[in-house]
Amino acid sequence: MAVDCIVEEPRWVDFEAMAELASNAALSHLGLDPSAFEISLLACDDARIAVLNADFREKAKPTNVLSWPSDERAAEVQGEMPTLPTPGPDSELGDIAIAYDTCAREADEQEKPFKDHVTHLIVHGTLHLLGFDHENEPDAALMEGLETEILGNLGLADPYRE
Incomplete structure (x- = not known):
């Protein structure tokens, strides 16, 4: 997979490796060849994501992750x-x-390792790019189940377990 990372926030350490691992795991779990697809990832801070959240979701506050399929x-x-993509000229x-900032705060509040939380959020964002959502209970159950399986395959805990 070609994961094109733009790291604007210098506190992101080893971001490219986390991004590659998480997105490849999500695609592979769904039977997709990661080398056939491309994702662009922006690693930023709360100020930058708040602007993006306001521009695209009309919510003028920071959030952990945003995705644009x-x-x-x-x-x-x-x-x-959802209908999964097929490899082609536009992959x-x-x-x-x-x-x-939001990822670090959430990881601390949830008493989770930062790297595990970020891996979960990149898997989550990748699933959004593939058409998964959590706007209703049936869709949320499907998406959360997949996230749990993907993270479990990586040796990470269920992010939804209390």
Whole structure:
């Protein structure tokens, strides 16, 4: 996979390796060849993601991760698998932005290792690029189940376990 990383925030350490690991794990879990697709990732701070969140979601506050799929892939029926992409000339899945400050705060509040939390959020963002969502209970159950399986395959804890 070509993961094109732009690291604006210098506190992000080993971001490219985390991004590659997480996005490859998500694609492979779904039977997709990671080398056939591209994702662009922005590693930024809360100030930058707040601007993006305001511009694209009309929410003028920071968030942990945002994603912009290149195509609409959502399933027509709630709780069903979206239409997964096929490799082709335009293999760009979309863009993801992730904020250091919010990720660090959440990891601390949830008593999780920072790297594990970031890996989860990159998997989460990658699934959004593939058409998964959590806007309703059936879709959320599908997406969260996949995240748990993918992270488990990486040796990481279930992020939804209390």
